[in-house]
Structures are given as structure tokens and as C-alpha cells.
Amino acid sequence: MRTPLRWVAWSALALAALGVLAAMGPDYALGQLAFVATFAIAGLGVVLIVGQAGQISLGQGALMALGAYAQCLLVRLGVPAPLALPFAMALGAGGGWLASLPARRLGGLYFAMSTLAFALIIEELLVRADGLTGGAAGLAVPAFAVGPLAADSAAREALVSLLVLALAWLACRHWVDSALGRAWRAIRADEAAAQSCAIDPARAKTSAFVAGGALSGLAGGLYAHWIGFLTPEQFGLMLSFELLMLAFIGGARHLAGALWGALVIVAIPQLIALARDLLPDALASTAGLEALLFGGVLVAVVLWRPQGIAGQR
Amino acid sequence: MLHSRILLAAAFALLPLAAGAETPGVSHDEITVGSIQDLSGPIAMLGAPVRDGMLMRFEEANASGGVHGRRLRLVVEDAGYDPKRAVLAARKLIQRDRVFAFLSNMGTPVVMASMPMIVEAGRPHLFPFSPHEATYLPLHPLKFQIYAPYQDYMAAATDYMVKTHEYSRTCLLYQDDDYGLEVMKGVEAGLARQGRRLTERTSYKRGATDFSSQIARLRAAGCDLVVLATVVRETVAAMTEARKLGWEVDMLVTASGYSAQTHALGGPAVEGLYGVSVLPHPYAEGATPELAAWVARYRERFGAAPNVWSVMGYTAADLLVQAAQAAGPELTVEGFRVALENLQIRPDIFGGPVYRFSADDHLGNRSGRLAQIRNGRWQLISDYLH
Known part of the structure; x- marks a missing residue:
């Protein structure tokens, strides 16, 4: 009974998406899709760290920054964008490893604070290393291109993002189903009990941060191209919180939570902007109206699905 | 289907x-x-x-x-x-x-x-x-x-201030980001026109509220003009700190501090502050009809x-x-x-600059003018500076 119902729901959703696409114009919708997919990749990273391994990371934005800057600098040096992406991932993974080091001594909230400090340090370093990063003045990012082939339209951006998201999804599926995933869930449930079953909590946490960092770096690498201009302030604490919110809204314990969360975080503000056009002028021009409505939607989603959209009701 | x-x-x-x-x-x-x-x-x-x-x-x-x-x-x-x-x-x-x-x-x-x-x-x-x-x-x-970039306005304003007031020790308090650095370049360029250099410079993090160490440092350097690369709140805080210590040094703020909020928040403490104005503030009192x-x-x-x-x-x-x-x-x-x-632009009712574009220049204006807070409001004290 459940399966056909699910199909009906999915096709209704697909039809609604097509309707929105028709109403908004294809480029606008595909541009959204590129960002949704990109943020879903970063969201997968948060799901591994927060949802699977049970660690709170307040520094995901900084890991994305590492990937974005690595990608930008390599591409500026002439490395083809797809070949630069593994390096962006590697730097993100390295950052994740570094951020996880305090987990060997600290736990819970104290460790969360250390990831916050990590994010602040990275942002500051990006400002200070202005010879490399352009500092606060920023850095222009070339298009995502291989030879004459460039992802320079919304459709191609969306295609690249979806392709990368699919690969990232498969990797996550594999990790979650492996012994690694079981170790993550074991330390999430009870560190002491996990340890008594020969699981090394420090190693498990580190591996979650390395995998999560790699995904954030990957998302950062794509984000850099779609935005085309990097400044350290884009990767401030706000982004880290946004990513954390993404995972909780979508459902941190499920991989699908990253997709739902990205859809809410990226697309809802845009839908609100569209809906606002229908309001009377006096109301529509109220400053901060969109932020207010967005907050309302978030609260409603949390009340409706405390475990996240992908979670159990 | x-x-x-x-x-x-x-x-x-x-x-x-x-x-x-x-x-x-x-x-x-x-x-x-x-x-x-x-x-x-x-x-x-x-x-x-x-x-x-x-x-x-x-x-x-x-x-x-x-x-x-x-x-x-x-x-x-x-x-x-x-x-x-x-x-x-x-x-x-x-x-x-x-x-x-x-x-x-x-x-x-x-x-x-x-x-x-x-x-x-x-x-x-x-x-x-x-x-x-x-x-x-x-x-x-x-x-x-x-x-125009801050640099352009600040070079002209610093040059004019140093020339007319004969300051010998110009210092800078700047926000630690691209805005602050841009202003610094302008101030240095303006001083260079008079064959001078910055005597002292000190920075603050965006959002800072306490400027006691920065002001103490600038005071110790014996500055006679402090250029502020600050926004409204920091302008008020820095100037209030200086006046609290009894330091009556002249200060010049960028166009970011040229706001009615500066004197509304700062009150008597910001009296005498110089500022760069790109467009004048539209005061109702004393306005043309x-x-x-x-x-x-x-x-x-x-x-x-x-x-x-x-x-x-x-x-x-x-x-x-x-x-x-x-x-x-x-x-x-x-x-x-x-x-x-090719537009011939008329002077506006605000006293703003007369913009001018051409086929090979798409920046319509490069100059600001100096203003000073007198009796609790900004008063323009110079023509457009080049």
C-alpha cells in the first residue's frame, strides 16, 4: 500500500517541479537546481559527521572554503576544472582531519566549540594570506571548463552538479553500509559501548570528518565556479550554520536528508521571492519580509517533522 | 499523459x-x-x-x-x-x-x-x-x-586637508578588510602629493566596539590628524574615546561615516568631525524650497x-x-x-556632483567634497575636490 502512495507523491512532486520550471523559465530553475545539488553535496558531508557519527560540526563552511579556494587557485593556474576537483576534495578532507583532532581530547559541546574556532581561524587565514587568496578584496573564478567545453549555462551547471552529486551519493551509500558506517552509528549511540566492541572512537570520528570534509571541499569547488567570485566573508559562520540547519531540516540521520535540506535552504527563499510578487505593493516592500517568512517556514517544518523531512514522523 | x-x-x-x-x-x-x-x-x-x-x-x-x-x-x-x-x-x-x-x-x-x-x-x-x-x-x-573607489575620494580629501590645515603627523585608524585597505591606499596617495607619509596606522576588526587601545596608540604617536576608515558606529566610538581622554585631535572620516546617524548617535562628542561627502545629506531645515x-x-x-x-x-x-x-x-x-x-546632466536639487559619461569613460564622477559637523549637523565646507 505504501509503495504506490509513494509513487503518487513523487509524481505529484515532479509535476509541481515541472510547473514551477515552466513558470520561472528554464534558466532560473536550472540555476536553482545547480545550487540545490551543490549544497546537497555539502549536506551529505554534514549528514555523515552529524547524523551518522553524532558529532556537532560548526565549521563546515570553512571546509567548503578550503575546497573553493583550492579549486579557484588551481584552475587559475591552468589545471582543467574536473582535475582540480580531487585536489579541492583532498584539501577539504585534510581540513576535516585537522578539525577532528581536538575530538581525541574533547567531547560534546566542547568539541563543537573547537570546530567553531577552526572555522574562525580558516576565515582569518584566508583574509591574511592575501598574496594567495586576494584577501578580503576577493578572487575571480574562471568558468568550469575542459578545453573548449565549458559549463557556462545554467543547464550545464546543473548537469555537472547533478553528476557529481550522484557520485557523492554512491560513495556515501557505500560508506554508510560498510563497517565504517556501523562504527559511526555505534559511537553515536554510545561511545563506551562502541569501544568495548573494539571500535576506536577517535578513529571513527576522524574518518567521519575526513569523509565529510572531502564532500564539503567538493561542494566548495563547484560553488566557486557557480558564484564566480570568492571572498572569505562568504564562508563565515553564517554558512556553517546554514549547512547545519540544512542537515537538521532535511533529516540528519538519512542521506536523503541532505537533498531535502538543500531544497529547503536554497529554493524556499526563492519561492518566497516569487510569492512576494503576488502580494500588494505596500506589504511586499516591507524590509525583512522574506527573512521573516523563511523563518516561519523553518519553524513549521521543524514542528511538522521534528526528525527532519526525511526522518520518521 | x-x-x-x-x-x-x-x-x-x-x-x-x-x-x-x-x-x-x-x-x-x-x-x-x-x-x-x-x-x-x-x-x-x-x-x-x-x-x-x-x-x-x-x-x-x-x-x-x-x-x-x-x-x-x-x-x-x-x-x-x-x-x-x-x-x-x-x-x-x-x-x-x-x-x-x-x-x-x-x-x-x-x-x-x-x-x-x-x-x-x-x-x-x-x-x-x-x-x-x-x-x-x-x-x-x-x-x-x-x-568612484574610496581611494580616489580619500586621496583628494587627505591632500586638501593636509594642505589647508598644515598637519604634519597624519595617522590612520582602519577597519581590517578591503574597505580599510582601499582607504589606506588613498590616504597614502594623498599624503604623497604633499611629500608626506603616514605617521602611525592601527586597525580594528569589523564589529569592534572598544577602541581604547587604538586611540591610546595614536595619541602616543602624537598625531595631529586621524583619518578614520570606519563606518557610523565605529566613528562615534573612536571619536568619543578620544574626547573622553581629553584628546582634541582633528579627525576625518570617509564617506561611509558621512551619515546623519553619526551626529545623531555621537552628539557633542563628534562635533568638529570632518567627513567626505559624495552626495549631500538632505536636511529639511535650511533647505531650498x-x-x-x-x-x-x-x-x-x-x-x-x-x-x-x-x-x-x-x-x-x-x-x-x-x-x-x-x-x-x-x-x-x-x-x-x-x-x-552623451547625456548633458543638469545640476540636481541636492547639490550633488554633475555626472558626466563619455564613450571612453563610464565612471560618471570621481570627486567628493569635505563636510564638517557643526552645531549637530553636517555642513559642506569645500567644493568638489579633484
Whole structure:
């Protein structure tokens, strides 16, 4: 009974998406899709760290920054964008490893604070290393291109993002189903009990941060191209919180939570902007109206699905 | 069934593309203009008055019959200083609202992220709130700017101040980011014209509220002019700190501190502060009759007193209206560009600069003028400085 119902729901959703696409114009919708997919990749990273391994990371934005800057600098040096992406991932993974080091001594909230400090340090370093990063003045990012082939339209951006998201999804599926995933869930449930079953909590946490960092770096690498201009302030604490919110809204314990969360975080503000056009002028021009409505939607989603959209009701 | 719906949806989606060769955003009775503002982010206090100023000018134009019979419609998107939202907003305005041009987009990250796709789509990118050189250099047929980099204003202002007051020890307090560094370059260039160098410089983190160590350091260096690369709150805090210690040094703040809020917040402590003014603040008291009437209309329409940002929005919209008027009844992007490049701009009621564009210079103004807080309000004390 459940399966056909699910199909009906999915096709209704697909039809609604097509309707929105028709109403908004294809480029606008595909541009959204590129960002949704990109943020879903970063969201997968948060799901591994927060949802699977049970660690709170307040520094995901900084890991994305590492990937974005690595990608930008390599591409500026002439490395083809797809070949630069593994390096962006590697730097993100390295950052994740570094951020996880305090987990060997600290736990819970104290460790969360250390990831916050990590994010602040990275942002500051990006400002200070202005010879490399352009500092606060920023850095222009070339298009995502291989030879004459460039992802320079919304459709191609969306295609690249979806392709990368699919690969990232498969990797996550594999990790979650492996012994690694079981170790993550074991330390999430009870560190002491996990340890008594020969699981090394420090190693498990580190591996979650390395995998999560790699995904954030990957998302950062794509984000850099779609935005085309990097400044350290884009990767401030706000982004880290946004990513954390993404995972909780979508459902941190499920991989699908990253997709739902990205859809809410990226697309809802845009839908609100569209809906606002229908309001009377006096109301529509109220400053901060969109932020207010967005907050309302978030609260409603949390009340409706405390475990996240992908979670159990 | 599903297939036919997809086809239908796709057909609808392609409709706008087939609409033909007429100029986007220009119909026989309307011109649509887009603007990406910050109405909810860190510089929302600028975004709202800029939007209101633009709205006011468009409504006035519409009330007097529009531009060659076309009404002006402003579509504002809030990007909240977030480049991701700016990219999406730019796509929406280009594709869905099919705007003719972008006016006064707000914030450097927003502008830098959205500008490439805007000019790629063939839409004029007019007078963005970003002091970044890329908004007018290298020369691009669609990029026009009226705000010069801070560096230009500050070089002229520092040069003028040092020359007229014969300061020998100029110092700098700057915000530790691109804004502060840009001002520093300008101050150094201005001092170099007088064969001088900065005596002391000290920085603060954005959002700082305590300036005691910075002021103590500047005082110890024996500065006789302190240039402030600060925004409103930091300007007030730094000057209050100095006066509290009994240090009556002259201070000069950038255009970011030239705001009515500076004297409203600072009170007697900021009396005597020098500032760079790009456009004058529209005070109702002592205004010319035209300006007083304008202030009253603004108050009535938006329920708040206009400030310097309202004037900027109004002025930007006015330039667009003038150029569209000059471009004639057949409005095209190319015709608009030529009209703007050759526009003879009248002096405005605010006492703002007389902007001037040409075929090889799309930066309409490079100079600001000096003002000083006297009796609790900004008074202009120099002509436009070069």
C-alpha cells in the first residue's frame, strides 16, 4: 500500500517541479537546481559527521572554503576544472582531519566549540594570506571548463552538479553500509559501548570528518565556479550554520536528508521571492519580509517533522 | 499523459524565448527595471532607503506621463548580501521579469557574483553600490558607475586637508578588510602629493566596539590628524574615546561615516568631525524650497525622513530616466548606452556632483567634497575636490 502512495507523491512532486520550471523559465530553475545539488553535496558531508557519527560540526563552511579556494587557485593556474576537483576534495578532507583532532581530547559541546574556532581561524587565514587568496578584496573564478567545453549555462551547471552529486551519493551509500558506517552509528549511540566492541572512537570520528570534509571541499569547488567570485566573508559562520540547519531540516540521520535540506535552504527563499510578487505593493516592500517568512517556514517544518523531512514522523 | 504534460510545460517554458527581437523589459507601455538589494542582511539600513529613493523617482516619472508614454516599473530582489542569492535573483530578473536594466545593485560580493551574467545577457549594469573598479573598468558598453573607489575620494580629501590645515603627523585608524585597505591606499596617495607619509596606522576588526587601545596608540604617536576608515558606529566610538581622554585631535572620516546617524548617535562628542561627502545629506531645515518640498514628499510617501542613501537611490533612478528619455521613443540597449554617454546632466536639487559619461569613460564622477559637523549637523565646507 505504501509503495504506490509513494509513487503518487513523487509524481505529484515532479509535476509541481515541472510547473514551477515552466513558470520561472528554464534558466532560473536550472540555476536553482545547480545550487540545490551543490549544497546537497555539502549536506551529505554534514549528514555523515552529524547524523551518522553524532558529532556537532560548526565549521563546515570553512571546509567548503578550503575546497573553493583550492579549486579557484588551481584552475587559475591552468589545471582543467574536473582535475582540480580531487585536489579541492583532498584539501577539504585534510581540513576535516585537522578539525577532528581536538575530538581525541574533547567531547560534546566542547568539541563543537573547537570546530567553531577552526572555522574562525580558516576565515582569518584566508583574509591574511592575501598574496594567495586576494584577501578580503576577493578572487575571480574562471568558468568550469575542459578545453573548449565549458559549463557556462545554467543547464550545464546543473548537469555537472547533478553528476557529481550522484557520485557523492554512491560513495556515501557505500560508506554508510560498510563497517565504517556501523562504527559511526555505534559511537553515536554510545561511545563506551562502541569501544568495548573494539571500535576506536577517535578513529571513527576522524574518518567521519575526513569523509565529510572531502564532500564539503567538493561542494566548495563547484560553488566557486557557480558564484564566480570568492571572498572569505562568504564562508563565515553564517554558512556553517546554514549547512547545519540544512542537515537538521532535511533529516540528519538519512542521506536523503541532505537533498531535502538543500531544497529547503536554497529554493524556499526563492519561492518566497516569487510569492512576494503576488502580494500588494505596500506589504511586499516591507524590509525583512522574506527573512521573516523563511523563518516561519523553518519553524513549521521543524514542528511538522521534528526528525527532519526525511526522518520518521 | 505524462509525456504530453512535459511537452506542454516545455513549450510554455520556451515561449519567452520565441517572443522575438524587441528589447527585453520594454513593452509599448512599460519599462521594467531590476535591482538586487540588501533588505535583510548586514547593510539593510542602506538597502531600504536606496530602494525607496528609486521608487520615488520612478513614481514621479510615471505621474508625469512616463518616459515616452511608458511607465517605469521597479522589481526589487532581496539578496541579503549573499552572492548565492544574488546569482539566483539576477537569473530571475533576467529571465522571468525580463528587466531592461539593473540599477543600484547592492554590495561588492553581490555585484561581483551577478555582474558577469547580467552583461552576458545584454542588460545594462548601472551604478552599483560597490567601490570595485571592475564595475566600470575595463570599459564595457553595458557597465556604468557613479561611485568612484574610496581611494580616489580619500586621496583628494587627505591632500586638501593636509594642505589647508598644515598637519604634519597624519595617522590612520582602519577597519581590517578591503574597505580599510582601499582607504589606506588613498590616504597614502594623498599624503604623497604633499611629500608626506603616514605617521602611525592601527586597525580594528569589523564589529569592534572598544577602541581604547587604538586611540591610546595614536595619541602616543602624537598625531595631529586621524583619518578614520570606519563606518557610523565605529566613528562615534573612536571619536568619543578620544574626547573622553581629553584628546582634541582633528579627525576625518570617509564617506561611509558621512551619515546623519553619526551626529545623531555621537552628539557633542563628534562635533568638529570632518567627513567626505559624495552626495549631500538632505536636511529639511535650511533647505531650498525645491529640496524642502522633496523631503516632505518623501516623508509622506515612506513615513520616514530621507537620508543620503535615499538621495543616492533617487539620483541613480533619475539618471536612468534622463537617459531613457534622451534615447527616444524606440528604446533599445544600444540607444540607451549612446544616450547615457552623451547625456548633458543638469545640476540636481541636492547639490550633488554633475555626472558626466563619455564613450571612453563610464565612471560618471570621481570627486567628493569635505563636510564638517557643526552645531549637530553636517555642513559642506569645500567644493568638489579633484
